[in-house]
Amino acid sequence: MSYRFAVIGCRHGHIRSFIKEMLDKGHTCAGIYDAEDWKLARQCVELYNVPLVDHVEELLVPSVHIIGSSAVNNEKIDIIEACERGGQHIVLDKPAVTDGDGLRRLEAVMERGRIQIGLMLPKRFWGTMTALKREIDAGAIGDIVHLYITSPHKLLPATRDAWHFSKKRNGGVLIDLLIHDMDVLRWLTGKEIVMTQSVMSKTILPEYPDFYDTAAVQVMMDDGTTAQVHADWHTPATNKDGRFSRIVIAGTEGYAEYGVVYDAKQGKNATYARITRGDGDDPDGTFLKPDAETASAVSDFLDRVDGKQGLFTHVDILAASRATIEADESAVIRNRFDFKH
Structure with missing residues (x-):
């Protein structure tokens, strides 16, 4: 299946591997957005010939299926919850959360089971x-x-x-x-x-x-x-x-x-x-x-989006996050x- 994807939060170069893998697999980028700093976002736009978006609302729409994020770490949980509201699956550069409150919010999203969440631990x-x-x-x-x-x-x-x-x-x-x-x-x-x-x-x-x-x-x-x-x-x-x-x-x-x-x-x-x-x-x-x-953190996440059994699941993400916090x-x-x- 072909997906439209986007990037919300572009603050670490690890996001490049997500963009490249998605494009290599034939998926389409709807755009890149960052609330504060456009430096890396502009580099990615030029490197991959994808759009730069001025308003995050343009990406949290039903026609965008998957979000990637390398946002500032403590802001990622807000993006996860926004994706849940919008119905977008999301894969993030590590870490997904930075404190106990974020961990509880992440667990709540996973328990509701409306979206798949991936973490780029390769x-x-x-x-x-x-x-x-x-x-x-x-x-x-x-x-x-x-x-x-x-x-x-x-x-x-x-x-x-x-x-x-x-x-x-x-x-x-x-x-x-x-x-x-x-x-x-x-x-x-x-x-x-x-x-x-x-x-x-x-x-x-x-x-x-x-x-x-x-x-x-x-x-x-x-x-x-x-x-x-x-x-x-x-x-x-x-x-x-x-x-x-x-x-x-x-x-x-x-x-x-x-x-x-x-x-x-x-x-x-x-x-x-x-x-x-x-x-x-x-x-x-x-x-x-x-x-x-034969697999990567991104391809395994896409398997879960497709309804297949992943090798790296919500249980794994939550357990590693809890241990570090x-x-x-x-x-x-x-x-x-x-x-x-």
């Missing part, structure tokens, strides 16, 4: 990750005991709008970044998160008092599996090597590992996955061949500037 669809999960599910490392996930990011503060540094508007480092890893934890283990203990720290940018740059969370799953997830904004601006983005999974019979390395020949990062058991002919472990990628609300906070006199 990791569970990557070929390297699906190959790794298949081996884990087949028992290659025995039962999972512990997972360690680290997700450092480049900040590049001069390139970011002021809202990014606002706890209220952005949600903060834990909610903005660790939503990915909370979803990966549930997906890789097949278990639910039942407890978190977290810390956040601030070591840079005193001009933004409530911008924290590092977060770490200890997690307990419902079967007793433990995990530690970490994210920060400290990858150097000139750094090309993504090797610090890693997942290490300890099992009762071996280890599984996912990582990112810089491929100098290709001039870009490349991913790998490895199983290490300590037996067999290869003491350095077995590197896995990535699966062919609960961890954020209970975090122990340390501001290095409070101790400098």
Whole structure:
């Protein structure tokens, strides 16, 4: 089925992948709208030859079926509710909500079941990750005991709008970044998160008092599996090597590992996955061949719009969102500037 889609809220470059995938699939863009900042919107209009719209009401009409959004994070729940009223399905750049009130509103929309909501969390669809999960599910490392996930990011503060540094508007480092890893934890283990203990720290940018740059969370799953997830904004601006983005999974019979390395020949990062058991002919472990990628966060969302069973559902979105918000609300906070006199 062919859909007309639009963008409401165009504040992060991740929205480009949504627009491109929708156009590549033969869908038609009705327009792009942003209430405050037209910079990225105009770039997308020129790049994809789609309309720029002056009034959001032009897009919340029955002839537009799907909305994509990379709005300011705390404004996304308003757009979700507007789409529910207008009958549009919506897929969003992460996170969907930034606090407990937003979480309750999101859950209410999902419970009413009038529209499909998608979230652009791509990791569970990557070929390297699906190959790794298949081996884990087949028992290659025995039962999972512990997972360690680290997700450092480049900040590049001069390139970011002021809202990014606002706890209220952005949600903060834990909610903005660790939503990915909370979803990966549930997906890789097949278990639910039942407890978190977290810390956040601030070591840079005193001009933004409530911008924290590092977060770490200890997690307990419902079967007793433990995990530690970490994210920060400290990858150097000139750094090309993504090797610090890693997942290490300890099992009762071996280890599984996912990582990112810089491929100098290709001039870009490349991913790998490895199983290490300590037996067999290869003491350095077995590197896995990535699966062919047959789905994405957007295509899976479109399947649900079409009435098919999706791989990434409302239950998953809500569970990952709840885990990050609960961890954020209970975090122990340390501001290095409070101790400098």
